[in-house]
Amino acid sequence: MSGRINIVQGDITKLAVDAIVNAANSSLLGGGGVDGAIHRAAGPQLVEECRTLGGCPTGEARITRGYRLPAQYVIHTVGPVWDGGAYGEANLLANCYRNSLALAVERGIQTIAFPAISTGIFGYPIADATRIAIRETLHFLANHETPAQVTFVCFGDEVYHAYQRLLAEAERETGEKDESM
Ligand code: AR6
Numbered sequence: 001m002s003g004r005i006n007i008v009q010g011d012i013t014k015l016a017v018d019a020i021v022n023a024a025n026s027s028l029l030g031g032g033g034v035d036g037a038i039h040r041a042a043g044p045q046l047v048e049e050c051r052t053l054g055g056c057p058t059g060e061a062r063i064t065r066g067y068r069l070p071a072q073y074v075i076h077t078v079g080p081v082w083d084g085g086a087y088g089e090a091n092l093l094a095n096c097y098r099n100s101l102a103l104a105v106e107r108g109i110q111t112i113a114f115p116a117i118s119t120g121i122f123g124y125p126i127a128d129a130t131r132i133a134i135r136e137t138l139h140f141l142a143n144h145e146t147p148a149q150v151t152f153v154c155f156g157d158e159v160y161h162a163y164q165r166l167l168a169e170a171e172r173e174t175g176e177k178d179e180s181m
Helices: 033-042 045-051 089-106 126-143 157-179
Strands: 005-009 019-024 061-065 073-078 111-114 149-154
Touching: 005 126, 005 157, 019 033, 033 045, 045 061, 061 089, 073 089, 089 111, 089 126, 126 149, 126 157, 149 157
Parallel strands: 005 149, 019 073, 019 111, 111 149
Antiparallel strands: 061 073
16 A cells, blocks of 8 residues: 555646645635645636635645646645644644545546645644544545545655654555465
8 A cells, every 4th residue: 555655845836737735724825834836836717716616625636727736736725723733633634645645546547646734834743634634545545546646745854753653654564464364
């Protein structure tokens, strides 16, 4: 399963994958962080299409074309704002990964790249968010033949190292489970 997962460092707007995921807000009309970068790189037609969608609740996902991006599609998902962890944040963040991947399957998307949703402006602790991203993705890939490849795009060393460490940890745990079966 983990052979279908890549961890890279860099700018998600540069990736020539079928779909990149945007860490949006519920208006879907743009913002700062990766959302701002995606809208700038895609050009003004992206916000025009987003305007027709009528927003998106936290944890859900919507799809648009990618316009000037190398990626064909943008999957917009809305992560939770971190508020200490007692307000369903973990479940909402897990839903972002599940719903984005389900939309990818529906559209026949083979290659998809995720930023570290909620870990910037929305303040989610990086290790906790990374654990959820990896757990949900491994679980989804175990049950679906597509997407063929999921890339986690890390902006900065801290996020990159968290993904590497936690993916290795998840692989060890899966290996131990397999051996005991
Ligand atoms: N490529 C990859 N990752 C990036 C890029 C990029 N070009 N730019 C930033 N990141 P954030 P959130 C990383 O703040 O926390 C917006 O205003 C960043 O370092 O973009 O979900 C929206 O409209 C961090 O690790 O998203 C919402 O209002 C991760 O992407 C709000 O921010 C997510 O950081 C969403 O906040």
